[in-house]
Amino acid sequence: MSEAPLLEVRDLSLSVKTDAGPARILDHVDFDIRPGEIFGIVGESGCGKSTLAKTVLGLPPRNSVIDSGRVMFRGENLFELSRRQTARRLRGGTMGFIPQDPFQSFNPTFTIGKQMLEILRWSGLPEDPEGRPFGRADRKRHRDRLIEVLSAVQIPDPAEALDRYPHQFSGGQRQRILIAGALAARPGLILADEPTTALDVTTQMQILKLLRDLAAEYDVAMMFVTHDFGVVAQICDRVSVMYAGQTVETGTAADIIDNPRHPYTEKLIGCHPERSGNLVGIPGKVSSPIDPPMGCRFHPRCALAERRCSEVRPPLEGPAGGRRIACHVRGAAS
Amino acid sequence: MPLLRKLARDVPAVMGFVIIIVALILAAFPGLFVEDIARVNRGNILYRLQPPSAEFLFGTDDLGRDIFARVILGTRPAIEIALSVVALSMAIGIPLGLAAGYLGGWISGTVMRLTDVFLAVPQLILAIAIAQILGRGAESAMIALAATYWPFFTRTVYAETQRVRSQLFIEALEGIGMGRRRIMLLHILPNIAAPVIVRATVGMGFIILTAAVLGFLGVGATPPSPDWGLSISEGRKYLPEQWWYATFPGLAILVLVLGFNLLGDGLRDLVDPKLRRLR
Amino acid sequence: MILFVIRRLILIVPTLLGLLVLTFMMLRMGAGDPAAAIAGDNATPEQIARIREDLGLNDPLVIQFWDYLSHAARGDFGVSAYTNRAVGADIALRLPATLELTFFALLIAAVFGIAFGTLAGVWRNSVFDHVTRVVSVAGLATASFWFAIMLQLIFSMDLQVLPLRGRLPTGMPPPPFITGSYVIDALFTGRFETAWEALRHIILPAFTISLGGLATVARFTRSSVISSMQSEFASYERAVGYPERRVVLPYVLRNSLVTPVTQIGLLFGAFVSSAVAVEAIFDWPGLGSYLVNAIFTSDFQAVLAVTLVIGLVYGIVNIVVDLVHGLLDPRVAERM
Numbered sequence A: 001m002s003e004a005p006l007l008e009v010r011d012l013s014l015s016v017k018t019d020a021g022p023a024r025i026l027d028h029v030d031f032d033i034r035p036g037e038i039f040g041i042v043g044e045s046g047c048g049k050s051t052l053a054k055t056v057l058g059l060p061p062r063n064s065v066i067d068s069g070r071v072m073f074r075g076e077n078l079f080e081l082s083r084r085q086t087a088r089r090l091r092g093g094t095m096g097f098i099p100q101d102p103f104q105s106f107n108p109t110f111t112i113g114k115q116m117l118e119i120l121r122w123s124g125l126p127e128d129p130e131g132r133p134f135g136r137a138d139r140k141r142h143r144d145r146l147i148e149v150l151s152a153v154q155i156p157d158p159a160e161a162l163d164r165y166p167h168q169f170s171g172g173q174r175q176r177i178l179i180a181g182a183l184a185a186r187p188g189l190i191l192a193d194e195p196t197t198a199l200d201v202t203t204q205m206q207i208l209k210l211l212r213d214l215a216a217e218y219d220v221a222m223m224f225v226t227h228d229f230g231v232v233a234q235i236c237d238r239v240s241v242m243y244a245g246q247t248v249e250t251g252t253a254a255d256i257i258d259n260p261r262h263p264y265t266e267k268l269i270g271c272h273p274e275r276s277g278n279l280v281g282i283p284g285k286v287s288s289p290i291d292p293p294m295g296c297r298f299h300p301r302c303a304l305a306e307r308r309c310s311e312v313r314p315p316l317e318g319p320a321g322g323r324r325i326a327c328h329v330r331g332a333a334s
Numbered sequence B: 001m002p003l004l005r006k007l008a009r010d011v012p013a014v015m016g017f018v019i020i021i022v023a024l025i026l027a028a029f030p031g032l033f034v035e036d037i038a039r040v041n042r043g044n045i046l047y048r049l050q051p052p053s054a055e056f057l058f059g060t061d062d063l064g065r066d067i068f069a070r071v072i073l074g075t076r077p078a079i080e081i082a083l084s085v086v087a088l089s090m091a092i093g094i095p096l097g098l099a100a101g102y103l104g105g106w107i108s109g110t111v112m113r114l115t116d117v118f119l120a121v122p123q124l125i126l127a128i129a130i131a132q133i134l135g136r137g138a139e140s141a142m143i144a145l146a147a148t149y150w151p152f153f154t155r156t157v158y159a160e161t162q163r164v165r166s167q168l169f170i171e172a173l174e175g176i177g178m179g180r181r182r183i184m185l186l187h188i189l190p191n192i193a194a195p196v197i198v199r200a201t202v203g204m205g206f207i208i209l210t211a212a213v214l215g216f217l218g219v220g221a222t223p224p225s226p227d228w229g230l231s232i233s234e235g236r237k238y239l240p241e242q243w244w245y246a247t248f249p250g251l252a253i254l255v256l257v258l259g260f261n262l263l264g265d266g267l268r269d270l271v272d273p274k275l276r277r278l279r
Numbered sequence C: 001m002i003l004f005v006i007r008r009l010i011l012i013v014p015t016l017l018g019l020l021v022l023t024f025m026m027l028r029m030g031a032g033d034p035a036a037a038i039a040g041d042n043a044t045p046e047q048i049a050r051i052r053e054d055l056g057l058n059d060p061l062v063i064q065f066w067d068y069l070s071h072a073a074r075g076d077f078g079v080s081a082y083t084n085r086a087v088g089a090d091i092a093l094r095l096p097a098t099l100e101l102t103f104f105a106l107l108i109a110a111v112f113g114i115a116f117g118t119l120a121g122v123w124r125n126s127v128f129d130h131v132t133r134v135v136s137v138a139g140l141a142t143a144s145f146w147f148a149i150m151l152q153l154i155f156s157m158d159l160q161v162l163p164l165r166g167r168l169p170t171g172m173p174p175p176p177f178i179t180g181s182y183v184i185d186a187l188f189t190g191r192f193e194t195a196w197e198a199l200r201h202i203i204l205p206a207f208t209i210s211l212g213g214l215a216t217v218a219r220f221t222r223s224s225v226i227s228s229m230q231s232e233f234a235s236y237e238r239a240v241g242y243p244e245r246r247v248v249l250p251y252v253l254r255n256s257l258v259t260p261v262t263q264i265g266l267l268f269g270a271f272v273s274s275a276v277a278v279e280a281i282f283d284w285p286g287l288g289s290y291l292v293n294a295i296f297t298s299d300f301q302a303v304l305a306v307t308l309v310i311g312l313v314y315g316i317v318n319i320v321v322d323l324v325h326g327l328l329d330p331r332v333a334e335r336m
Helices: A050-056 A083-090 A112-121 A139-152 A171-184 A200-219 A229-235 A253-258 A263-270 B002-009 B011-028 B067-103 B105-119 B123-134 B138-165 B166-177 B181-216 B228-238 B243-271 B275-278 C004-032 C034-039 C046-053 C061-073 C089-120 C125-140 C145-160 C184-190 C192-227 C232-239 C244-281 C287-296 C300-329 C328-335
Strands: A005-016 A021-033 A038-042 A064-075 A097-098 A189-193 A219-225 A238-243 A246-252
Touching: A005 C004, A021 A038, A021 A050, A021 A064, A038 A050, A038 A200, A038 A229, A050 A064, A050 A219, A097 A171, A097 C125, A112 A139, A112 A171, A139 A171, A171 A189, A171 A200, A200 A219, A200 A229, A229 A253, A238 A253, A238 A263, A246 A263, A253 C192, A263 C244, B002 B011, B002 B166, B002 B243, B011 B067, B011 B243, B067 B105, B067 B138, B067 B181, B067 B228, B067 B243, B067 C004, B105 B123, B105 C004, B123 B181, B123 C244, B123 C287, B123 C300, B166 B181, B181 B228, B181 B243, B181 C125, B181 C145, B181 C244, B228 B243, B228 C145, B243 C125, B243 C145, C004 C061, C004 C184, C004 C300, C061 C300, C089 C125, C089 C145, C089 C192, C089 C244, C089 C287, C089 C300, C125 C192, C145 C192, C145 C244, C184 C192, C192 C232, C192 C244, C232 C244, C244 C287, C244 C300, C287 C300, C300 C328
Parallel strands: A021 A246, A038 A219, A038 A238, A097 A189, A189 A219
Antiparallel strands: A005 A021, A005 A064, A238 A246
16 A cells, blocks of 8 residues: 555444443444545445444544544544544544534524634644644634635635525535535545435535545545445445444445445445336345344345354455455355 | 323323322312311311411411311312313313314404403413402302413414314315314314323413412402412411411412423423423 | 514504403403492492593493593503502503513523523533422422512511512612612612612512523523534534534524523513512512502503503513514524
8 A cells, every 4th residue: 555544443343332231333343544535434324334433533422432443543543532632633623524414514593604613713723834823813814714615615705605694505505515614624534424415416416526526626535424325436436335333345436336245235236226227125124233143244134144144253354455345155265 | 002101201290190199189088188177167266376286287377277187178179270270271272273273264363363362461460350350259260260271272272283284184184075173173183182281281280370379369269268379368467477377388389280280291291202302 | 673673563553452452341341330439438329420421431332442542542541540640650650660570580580590401401410400400390380479478488587688578678769760670770870779779679579570480491491402402513513623612602502592582572471470469479569569459449440551551561572582582593583
């Protein structure tokens, strides 16, 4: 590998305490994101992908425990930072965040400008590129920066937009503003949690194109959480497929889409009506994280399951950074 | 009933329920707790204004009557008046609200303007005026409270009916030609029952409080009724030395109203999914 | 915004007219004979008949109502049968006292209700939260007149730290009239001793009246703080790096205030209701005690006028509440 990874998630396991006992939401999740690339995390709802994004941001769910692993960002272990440091140095500042729902994510009673200035204020960037202090007193420069990123996301009349309220924008525009918010503090990595799910198809296309262009223009890496292989095909360089908290397959997006190996990936791509031409659901339900099946978590729903699949958990095998798969039947070892 | 089981887990609501049950028993069978009911209104001047003791738990009043016994006997008029006011208000308010919400048009306009008029001054003020006009007594207090409380039911029913009315199944029923009256009674009413029940439960507490004010001001129950509001007004003259006289009837109001409010809260949490989420 | 206020003010008129018709009919049909009340106990039937004629009580109801209305429109509410003064003058004398009392009560309810509610919401399921919940539920279940008596018993009679009744100690002259509030007027004119005494006198009645409102505001604030803190925007704010206290103050708080503020309009009605009995208990020379007196003495003119004034104030308070609502929520302001 030519470059050191920007974000390394190593063997990450996380449990949430519930009334019915601990639930393993993330189980030995393992991947890394290189500078400038768009990395997709794909899976059905409930597979743990949003929890993963929030954990990387330093906001694991309430009542949760990290059972194993670490999250390294630019060589710093996130779990070793204090809460406050995590908040100030990693979120906002060097990690940007684009939430799922543009309609609910703004506080309706404050202007766009006030809310976005706040992001810069808490971003914890020590200084701007010219070396001048990026202090909180310097509202004027923060404002200029916001106008800059708002024009970058093609909001018309950005200076005036800052003084308007969220409800005065359409959903697509609000999502653009949220993207601007993620870019504002010059992050190295942006976490996007299903940023297009709440939008209609046309707007979705525009937003995806915008994200691709911006990622290239600003040289920012992106962790893109989605359930939709159609979206993956359009935007992601590499992708990691998750099932019930486990990574089942990773590789380049093109490779995986053209040649899915893991039965679950196959089914997930098959579910996408544009690609397969018909609607095929995956039979059965995502297994419960409280009492997961032995062995491969997917085996109860898998057509190819053999006896060992219900007994031994298949390891994620393959060259580091290359195509890797966790499956007894289709895996590298078989 | 999963809803009832959920309610049973809500400790405050259960407390409220227990208070109400105890109060109902006290109201229905005061003889179980008071030895000689006939003597409650006939005092013994020898025992005048005694402080609380083993014999007189809550002390005695200016006529030597046992305050504990009178507080117990006051439960029945309090519950009676609240029940009848809530029932009367529902009898007036629900049909009006249903008609206004479902039929719309001039009926809705007229009914809602009428509620505006009744709600334009605080309920108590109108109630005092009506009670005074009708002449002092528990019945006129009851009529006055019902005459001023129904708009609250109308408002609730109106809003809920409008909500239900816009749902698809009502349109479907209209489409197959079902009569309006049938739709209102058989399909809308059951769907708005829950908020109405909540309103009624909370209303019980509210009416007990307001009725007590009427009693206190002297437009409600008349002596020698053991009415709590009236007793507080009588006991007030003996402050601060005979503090128990005014204190205990007020505590009784507090406990009973608390019971209805706690139960009403629990019910509201069950009914309102938004609040339920907050739990 | 101005158009909104004007429109709302115009909308009050038919409601007040309806209220007037209602009270008018009720009193004419039921109340004791106002002529007899005016004439006094020793009047002969002939005297009463003459007063009836003078007052126009023998005319048809519609004409009487029209008469009343045309006088009232000019500010003439007739003469009180009880005080023998113009009802308008009586009300002008007593309205400021009631407004001062309810305003202070509102202030107490808003400040403490919002503070307790916010803290209870932020520290959900803590001991503080549970205590607040119990106290506020109990507060809503307390009869205000009884609570007033208990406060008098404890603070005025037993501990003797606060005065028992009235607006000022006997013999202390009230401050010059500016706003009508003794506390504020005395402060304006530099009479600090008077202001202090006025404040001491208003604490118990204002607190009594505020009790139910305080509980209501606290409960509404708590639940809306909780739902705001669990909202998408709060989680977004955390995700982009706001510190937690910044998420709560002011971002969650401004949102959470919207619901309690809209409650204050309703609370005002409850405040006036409890003021009726509480004013009587504390000898507070306001409209509430005036109204009770008027009802008991069949003081027809006074009852009508006070009902009207309370209805008017109530309507205005609700307009103000809507305006504040608009200030807090830009989406509402847009519809004004």
